[in-house]
Amino acid sequence: MNFCNQCGNPVIHRIPEGDNRPRYICSHCSTIHYENPKVIVGCVPIYQDQILLCKRAIEPRYGLWTLPAGFMENGESLAEGAARETLEEANATVTLGELYTIFSLPHISQVYVFFLSELDNLDFYPGEESLETRLFSEDQVPWAELAFPVISETLRNYFSDRSENSLKIHYTDHLFDRR
Amino acid sequence: MNFCNQCGNPVIHRIPEGDNRPRYICSHCSTIHYENPKVIVGCVPIYQDQILLCKRAIEPRYGLWTLPAGFMENGESLAEGAARETLEEANATVTLGELYTIFSLPHISQVYVFFLSELDNLDFYPGEESLETRLFSEDQVPWAELAFPVISETLRNYFSDRSENSLKIHYTDHLFDRR
Numbered sequence: 001m002n003f004c005n006q007c008g009n010p011v012i013h014r015i016p017e018g019d020n021r022p023r024y025i026c027s028h029c030s031t032i033h034y035e036n037p038k039v040i041v042g043c044v045p046i047y048q049d050q051i052l053l054c055k056r057a058i059e060p061r062y063g064l065w066t067l068p069a070g071f072m073e074n075g076e077s078l079a080e081g082a083a084r085e086t087l088e089e090a091n092a093t094v095t096l097g098e099l100y101t102i103f104s105l106p107h108i109s110q111v112y113v114f115f116l117s118e119l120d121n122l123d124f125y126p127g128e129e130s131l132e133t134r135l136f137s138e139d140q141v142p143w144a145e146l147a148f149p150v151i152s153e154t155l156r157n158y159f160s161d162r163s164e165n166s167l168k169i170h171y172t173d174h175l176f177d178r179r
Numbered sequence: 180m181n182f183c184n185q186c187g188n189p190v191i192h193r194i195p196e197g198d199n200r201p202r203y204i205c206s207h208c209s210t211i212h213y214e215n216p217k218v219i220v221g222c223v224p225i226y227q228d229q230i231l232l233c234k235r236a237i238e239p240r241y242g243l244w245t246l247p248a249g250f251m252e253n254g255e256s257l258a259e260g261a262a263r264e265t266l267e268e269a270n271a272t273v274t275l276g277e278l279y280t281i282f283s284l285p286h287i288s289q290v291y292v293f294f295l296s297e298l299d300n301l302d303f304y305p306g307e308e309s310l311e312t313r314l315f316s317e318d319q320v321p322w323a324e325l326a327f328p329v330i331s332e333t334l335r336n337y338f339s340d341r342s343e344n345s346l347k348i349h350y351t352d353h354l355f356d357r358r
Contacts, residue, residue, distance in 0.1 A: 003187035005180045005212070007300075010187075021252065024184075033184070036217050037251050045209060072216050073200070077283035078290060080356040088199075099281065099350045104256035111218060111257060114272075128197060132220045169348050171319060175258040 006031045007081035037109040042069020044158055045094050047119040049156065050135035053142075054089045057131045061147035067114065067154060068092070070129075082115045090133040092124035101154045104173040112150045116158075116167065181254035185210045185263075204245075216288040220260035221248020224273050226298040227299070229314035232321075232332065233268045236310045246293065246333060261294045270313040271303035280333045283352040291329045291338055295346065 004011055005085050008030035016023055016032050024121065043053035044067060046073045054066040065129045068089040074083040079096050086092050097116035104111055126130040136142070147150045161167045180203045183190055188207035195202055201210040223246055224231035232244045240276045245266040251260040258275050265271050276295035279350050283290055305312050315321070317338045332351065340346045 001184045003182055003184050005182050005190070008182035008187050008189075011184070019194045034250070035253055037255075038215050039218060048261045071213070072290075074214055074216055074288040075285050076216075076263055076354045077285045077354050078281075078350075079283065079352045080285065083354075096354070099348070102278065102281075104258065109253040109356050111251075124217075145209065169278070171257075172257045173258045175256050175262075175275065 001033060001035075004029060004031055005033070010141065011045050014134055022074050022160045027080070030146040030153065037106075038109055039078070039097055040069050040070075040112045041078050041085060041115050042112070043082045043086045043094055043096070043117040044100060044114055044154060045086055045090070045117050045119050046137055050137050051141070051158070052090060052092060052119060052133060052135055054125060054126070054130040055134075056129065056147055057126070064145050064147035065142050066147040066151050069112070069114070072113075073074070078113050080114060080119070082113070085108065086087070086117065087127075089127045089130050090105040090124045091127055092133070093120045094118060095120060097169065099169060101150070101170045102172070103150045104175075114150075114154050130132060180212060180214075183208060183210055184212070216285075216290055217235070218251040218257070218260075219248050219289055219291045220257050221246050221291070221293050222250045222261045222265045222273055222275070222296040223279060223333060224265055224269070224271055224296050224298050226301065226314055229267055229316050230320070230337070231269060231271060231298060231303060231314055232308040233305070234311040234313075235308065235326055237308050242310065243324050243326035244321050245326040245330050248291070248293070251292075257292050257357070259295060261292070261296070263327060264304075265296070267308050268270050268306045269303045269304055271312070272299045273297060274299060278347065278348060280329070280336060280349045281351070282329045282332070283354075284329075285353065293329075303310060 004026035007029045011024040068086040070085040094117035183205035186208045190203040247265040249264040273296035
């Protein structure tokens with residue numbers, strides 16, 4: 001950040017009065033420009049014993065498989081965002097189920113949230129950000145070609161919980177890992 | 180937003196190619212300035228049968244009672260943010276427990292996340308954003324003087340779950356309310 005988005009003058013990087021960390025502050029109008037973590041929302045779209053995955057048509061991880069997910073937008077809820085991303089990436093409509101996995105990724109200032117969901121029908125097809133959309137049963141999942149660790153972990157949790165007939169929320173935070 | 184924070188030239192508000200909603204785009208360097216929901220993290224600090232609340236020394240809701248909570252910062256996890264806010268607002272150190280309540284508030288583009296936690300000791304006192312910090316048992320909670328609905332709902336959930344000996348995650352999303 002170099003300039004104030006309110007008045008267009010240069011910003012400086014310093015700790016505001018009463019604060020405890022540096023922020024970008026306008027040298028002219030004194031607006032403080034806070035930067036905060038972003039939320040990524042997505043679905044585990046389920047059809048019988050299979051899961052819908054999307055092959056990424058965009059970087060990063062072009063050509064690898066992912067659950068439909070993307071940046072939460074202003075004005076929507078977590079669940080609405082998850083359904084919207086599933087529609088955008090796979091043209092798939094789902095009935096949303098429970099909040100399922102939550103990941104804190106402080107090294108990239110992101111929070112991931114996945115919902116369980118049931119595919120309403122099989123009329124899905126790749127959206128602009130997908131090369132391919134396909135159902136996979138557990139033994140078909142391309143584990144070595146999944147796009148992100150949060151995808152592998154969500155799928156592992158799901159198949160494990162399903163085998164125990166006990167679906168439960170999973171929260172992953174390195175603060176707890178260190179204990 | 181009026182100016183590009185990268186190059187200082189005016190932004191325009193239109194739908195970028197391949198997108199489906201208007202964004203602020205720089206007229207000069209074409210940077211797209213996305214705006215996304217913010218996450219507020221906080222704690223339910225528990226000591227025996229009591230909860231620690233903070234009387235707000237800032238607007239909005241100056242003088243009303245709240246659980247310690249605030250905007251999640253870049254570079255921290257949800258749990259780290261919750262502990263940091265508890266330290267900042269009440270100078271209280273806690274041992275974090277489970278993720279407890281999650282609220283989607285799309286009308287203000289916020290996501291609230293509260294963790295259960297145990298107060299490590301009674302050496303708490305008001306931080307700069309609090310007028311007073313105090314422990315309340317269930318029958319002492321100032322229900323009519325709580326700062327936000329997410330605070331009342333988190334406390335109601337906690338006392339209700341505790342009476343049933345069954346603490347469980349609560350997710351509140353208007354998408355599900357409408358069903």
